[in-house]
Amino acid sequence: MAQGEAVRAAYDAVAGIYDEFTGNNNYELWFGELLPKLEELGLRQGALLDVACGTGKGIGPMLDRGWTVTACDISPGMIEQAQEKFPEGVKFDVYDMVELPHLGDFDLVWALNDPVNYLVDDGDLERAFASMGANLAPEGLLVFDCNTMKIFREAFGADVEDKRGDLGTWRGLGGFDDIYGAEISSEGIETSVHRERHWPVDVVRAALIAAGLEPLAAIGQREEGAGLVLSPDCDEDRDHKIIHVAKRAAA
Template sequence: MTRSPYDAIAEGYAALNATSLLNEYYNRPALAELAGDVAGRRVLDVGCGSGPILADLLERGAIVTGIDSSAGMLEQARARLGDAVDLRVADLAEPLPFEDDTFDDVVASQVLHYLKDWAPCLAELHRVLKPGGRLIVSEEHPSAIFFSDRLSGGDREYFGVHRRTEEWELGGRTTELTFWDRPLHAMTDAFAEAGFRIATISEPAPAPAAFERFPELRKHASGRFLAFLLFVLVAE
């Protein structure tokens, strides 16, 4: 397995996630709400990073496993969670190291957008889920990406799958990340082709605590803004 670009910024990225509006006060609370009661359920977090979502699931009584392509990020997760949690280096572009029908739920938070082709990955996630199990997905909202591009002077169309490359600097370290952006219909088509039924589509608001930590959010009359699009998918 090749070295992950996240290895270079693992410590800085973990620190950023712990305090940022989009992760700590938006994405994580929204995922926890959609997951609901997970006590006693076997849950796989793919692209678990430094483990904040695993920590939430553990606190709610889930039996958790985490995988990530970055050994550096998993070091951060072990520091957070200890050695009792099953953490493994694995690449979503390759077959997963689990038997069929292993998990009740899979969480894929902000990770599918690193893949140009979702089909092999979704097939693997379907395989390791028990029949009727849930895949809970969080992705960047395609409309937010489109409008951001236009506001910055870009002319990329909404439709189609597009490569986006960004240079990130965190903790004094720099790395280059590549994302594959796609419209909503491409996401839902991929889910259906992999054998998933869409149970929920969510465009959440930030958690209430966000308005105390980031008072500038009050300028949004509804308290909502486009950032993430979340799905609950059922394996059929």
């Protein structure tokens, strides 16, 4: 099965339990730390394109901050959940991020919580960056996060089993050639397999440049106790995520 189809099937399967399964993710806390860093890099409030929006967990905090939001995802099941949360005021659609149409000129285009790691095929990184970049306003920012090696070791190792009571189980399947797997099983839903590729910072930066973008920052993010630490440098063995920020390259 092609990766796009596999991702769609995996997220259609988990859509109904996604919010509870990821209940620990605190978007208020996250955006409270992240948005000021993006403002330092030139972010201006306005229109957001939330790519790979999932069930829309990141949308409410941005609407509350006065942003207008357009959102899309490859999984119709995830979009359905998001639409239930925001029946009005947000435009939703189903798109693969490697071939987005021109939806507008956005001040911020982001893909949060590791969608870029789901691009496993050679060339897809550049295609996704070009298609997201084509939706940026001239001074707009592209922002996305990638899982670090620390996360692939700690959450995708073949010995990892994280039972979350009635919610289900996350099981690591191990990795080979930079591609790692995990499965989510839960009563009443089809077991889904999630294949993700580790993307090193230099590879991401080269793909951004090839797509006509200028890398601005690679911010390290790690959880510490109940808080989040964002560092101007990043470290594959210390951080949980690396948040990449880019803008259109000067013509």
